[in-house]
Amino acid sequence: MRKVSLVAILSSLLVATALTPARAGDMTFERALSADKEPQNWLLHHGNFAGHRFSALNEINADNVKNLRLVYSVALGGFESGGRYKFGNLEGTPIVEDGVIYVTDGWGSVYAIDGTNGRRGGIKWKMDPGTDRAWAGDVACCGVNNRGVALWKDKVISVTLDGRLIATNKATGEMVWERKVADPALGETLTMAPLVVRDIAIVGAAGGEFGIRGYVDGTDLNTGKQVWRTFTIPGAGEPGNDTWKDGKERWKHGGGSVWETATYDADSDTFYQGVGNAGPDWDPEYRPGDNKWAASVLALSPSDGKIKWGYQYTPNDPYDFDEISEHPLVNAKINGEDRKLVVHAARNGFFYALDRVNGSFVAGKQYVDELNWTPGLDPKTGRPLAYDPGKDVQVYAPGSHSMRGSAASHTCPSHFGGKNWEPTAYNPQLGVLYIPSIEGCNALETVEQKDFVDQGGTIKPRERFSGGGQKTTTRLYGSLKAVDPATGEIKAALRLDYPNYSGALATGGNLVFLGHADGEFTAYDAKTLKPAWSFNVGTGINAPAVSFAVNGKQYIAVLAGSRQSPFVVGLAPELKNTSTASMLFVFAL
Amino acid sequence: MGLRLAIGVALGVAALAATPARAQATLSPEEARTLEYGKEVFKTKATCQYCHKWDASGDQGYGGNALSLRKTQLTPEQMAEVVKCGRPGTGMPYHDRFAYTDKRCYGMTRDDLGKDMPPAGNEFLQAREIDAVVKYLFAKAVGRGASTYEECVGFWGSDTRECEPMRDAK
Numbered sequence: 115m116r117k118v119s120l121v122a123i124l125s126s127l128l129v130a131t132a133l134t135p136a137r138a139g140d141m142t143f144e145r146a147l148s149a150d151k152e153p154q155n156w157l158l159h160h161g162n163f164a165g166h167r168f169s170a171l172n173e174i175n176a177d178n179v180k181n182l183r184l185v186y187s188v189a190l191g192g193f194e195s196g197g198r199y200k201f202g203n204l205e206g207t208p209i210v211e212d213g214v215i216y217v218t219d220g221w222g223s224v225y226a227i228d229g230t231n232g233r234r235g236g237i238k239w240k241m242d243p244g245t246d247r248a249w250a251g252d253v254a255c256c257g258v259n260n261r262g263v264a265l266w267k268d269k270v271i272s273v274t275l276d277g278r279l280i281a282t283n284k285a286t287g288e289m290v291w292e293r294k295v296a297d298p299a300l301g302e303t304l305t306m307a308p309l310v311v312r313d314i315a316i317v318g319a320a321g322g323e324f325g326i327r328g329y330v331d332g333t334d335l336n337t338g339k340q341v342w343r344t345f346t347i348p349g350a351g352e353p354g355n356d357t358w359k360d361g362k363e364r365w366k367h368g369g370g371s372v373w374e375t376a377t378y379d380a381d382s383d384t385f386y387q388g389v390g391n392a393g394p395d396w397d398p399e400y401r402p403g404d405n406k407w408a409a410s411v412l413a414l415s416p417s418d419g420k421i422k423w424g425y426q427y428t429p430n431d432p433y434d435f436d437e438i439s440e441h442p443l444v445n446a447k448i449n450g451e452d453r454k455l456v457v458h459a460a461r462n463g464f465f466y467a468l469d470r471v472n473g474s475f476v477a478g479k480q481y482v483d484e485l486n487w488t489p490g491l492d493p494k495t496g497r498p499l500a501y502d503p504g505k506d507v508q509v510y511a512p513g514s515h516s517m518r519g520s521a522a523s524h525t526c527p528s529h530f531g532g533k534n535w536e537p538t539a540y541n542p543q544l545g546v547l548y549i550p551s552i553e554g555c556n557a558l559e560t561v562e563q564k565d566f567v568d569q570g571g572t573i574k575p576r577e578r579f580s581g582g583g584q585k586t587t588t589r590l591y592g593s594l595k596a597v598d599p600a601t602g603e604i605k606a607a608l609r610l611d612y613p614n615y616s617g618a619l620a621t622g623g624n625l626v627f628l629g630h631a632d633g634e635f636t637a638y639d640a641k642t643l644k645p646a647w648s649f650n651v652g653t654g655i656n657a658p659a660v661s662f663a664v665n666g667k668q669y670i671a672v673l674a675g676s677r678q679s680p681f682v683v684g685l686a687p688e689l690k691n692t693s694t695a696s697m698l699f700v701f702a703l
Numbered sequence: 704m705g706l707r708l709a710i711g712v713a714l715g716v717a718a719l720a721a722t723p724a725r726a727q728a729t730l731s732p733e734e735a736r737t738l739e740y741g742k743e744v745f746k747t748k749a750t751c752q753y754c755h756k757w758d759a760s761g762d763q764g765y766g767g768n769a770l771s772l773r774k775t776q777l778t779p780e781q782m783a784e785v786v787k788c789g790r791p792g793t794g795m796p797y798h799d800r801f802a803y804t805d806k807r808c809y810g811m812t813r814d815d816l817g818k819d820m821p822p823a824g825n826e827f828l829q830a831r832e833i834d835a836v837v838k839y840l841f842a843k844a845v846g847r848g849a850s851t852y853e854e855c856v857g858f859w860g861s862d863t864r865e866c867e868p869m870r871d872a873k
Contacts, residue, residue, distance in 0.1 A: 583767035684823050
């Protein structure tokens with residue numbers, strides 16, 4: 115009787131809008147929209163829908179951070195080899211709800227870690243999805259990656275490298291359903307944390323080096339079925355398809371992969387998705403034209419995937435300036451006018467501020483130390499000044515990229531970026547965006563791309579489709595830059611010993627946390643960027659930190675131990691003997 | 704440039720006789736074990752396949768423009784030297800921990816090479832590992848044509864879809 119009445123009361127409290135009703139403690143769209151009101155939790159991949167990666171918690175601050183200490187660590191798995199890789203990476207952003215920390219390893223296992231007692235992280239459950247490692251790992255361009263989960267109702271939503279979207283029971287770890295989204299048979303893989311808007315999970319396929327045609331894909335989480343798919347490379351008759359001027363339908367293998375989580379603006383019900391490089395990466399003569407929407411941002415509707423507008427950063431990109439990384443949403447007063455901006459620290463070395471309502475260019479400024487591919491951006495349009503509208507195949511600054519028959523290039527920033535996938539963080543109290551980046555130059559060598567078998571050539575699906583190769587023989591370094599997001603003006607800059615592949619966390623304690631390839635996990639003063647505290651975890655860090663609180667006590671958590679880039683370690687002898695691990699580290703005062 | 708040319712010539716000459724792969728049946732248990740050991744180095748420990756592809760047919764992309772070892776003209780001795788010392792001026796890494804600390808590689812040191820210094824491999828290898836990986840490559844890849852479905856299953860095992868496209872193409 116008592117049981118029945120409890121159920122009845124609970125049911126009456128629910129708004130029965132969906133097949134799976136939300137229960138107390140479940141993740142709802144309303145909670146996601148106001149994630150900032152739950153600073154004790156880290157509910158969304160980028161902290162909030164606006165992509166700020168900011169925790170308002172301020173128990174740990176610039177004055178007392180020197181007392182920050184390791185309180186517990188948890189050993190994870192994901193060491194298995196597969197495909198081209200010796201073991202999985204750790205690039206994930208933890209999601210934290212009510213003291214339970216949800217993380218993934220590179221092969222897509224999800225771990226629910228109970229951090230409620232504050233001195234030990236017990237693994238409540240582990241969901242191993244049984245990824246086909248050889249099948250998927252052989253078509254992963256850059257490592258065995260998984261950047262984290264999303265919460266929805268009473269489920270944990272995650273992806274696997276072999277192309278599946280999975281819903282797992284949050285309480286028990288039981289896999290409830292899975293849907294095949296991406297197809298490794300076509301060179302497609304999934305590595306990004308899903309973006310959940312209402313009841314739709316949005317993911318996209320990686321594979322820009324394997325001749326895919328990229329897309330963003332929406333799944334109805336109530337049914338586990340696809341509701342829409344929007345290709346980033348427009349098809350015949352669609353706007354932008356005429357920017358593929360080869361006349362041989364090469365847009366069908368045109369790249370434009372998607373592998374980092376979008377930002378979302380509820381006011382206009384729009385999500386902002388960064389899009390990867392055109393394929394093949396380094397043979398622009400294979401694909402004359404601007405190659406939309408590669409190297410771009412798209413503003414889309416989450417209900418139907420319709421494109422509202424697009425903005426392309428590097429037309430006919432010969433560099434692999436893949437722009438999948440986050441596009442934070444910032445409001446600012448510009449010339450006395452309130453503007454809604456979407457901003458982006460681009461892999462091409464420029465910071466961009468766009469009007470997020472219509473996609474018009476507002477501001478752009480170089481943020482990397484060295485940039486040689488264009489003298490600057492057009493102040494009205496943001497187009498690279500070296501762009502020639504009369505040419506189908508762009509020749510940006512000569513020698514900054516390779517062409518058929520030409521020598522290796524000297525490319526600055528290197529094709530790695532600028533900023534790669536590793537996310538920025540934005541402190542709204544200070545109005546400053548923190549850009550962790552990769553500094554330095556490298557070389558690109560074009561090899562004339564052969565056609566795919568379906569277009570009369572010899573290249574089979576799953577084979578590399580990059581139109582050449584890269585060569586990195588000079589040591590790269592990194593930087594952390596504090597930037598005004600309305601203008602791109604650099605307010606403070608710090609040189610880092612290593613290119614940054616981990617991403618930033620900003621906190622209300624006026625700190626910025628950043629992990630490094632040598633295992634240093636460092637807190638910087640948000641205003642001066644001076645290191646305020648550092649701890650060496652003994653293995654390289656390739657993941658961004660998060661902050662949360664349990665019983666009023668603030669914690670900082672970060673995954674560490676990823677396989678390090680051979681182009682970092684191979685040129686840094688002092689890192690040569692660093693071992694890979696697979697760990698979660700949690701710090702507190 | 705002259706330096707690179709000289710090394711290139713040194714590596715490219717000779718290779719008088721292609722070493723035909725010996726039939727499996729004639730292998731002693733120890734020889735068969737060596738090939739498995741070499742495969743493990745190629746596949747996992749040194750992850751040679753990251754750049755050269757699983758069948759050693761060469762590849763492009765983030766691993767650079769890696770050459771086909773199926774079509775190589777190198778002798779086993781020369782290949783062992785390249786694994787040990789890398790290829791100066793290219794992305795082919797060296798795998799002898801002490802390469803270029805003395806004159807063991809092409810008679811040159813790190814200072815002699817300057818900008819042409821190749822990167823270090825992800826893992827350093829002992830002489831017996833280099834010997835095994837070269838034996839593996841000469842048994843399974845060098846001098847062979849396009850790879851087959853059977854070779855694919857032999858490399859990856861049958862509990863993956865990795866080789867399905869090759870089977871379906873038959």
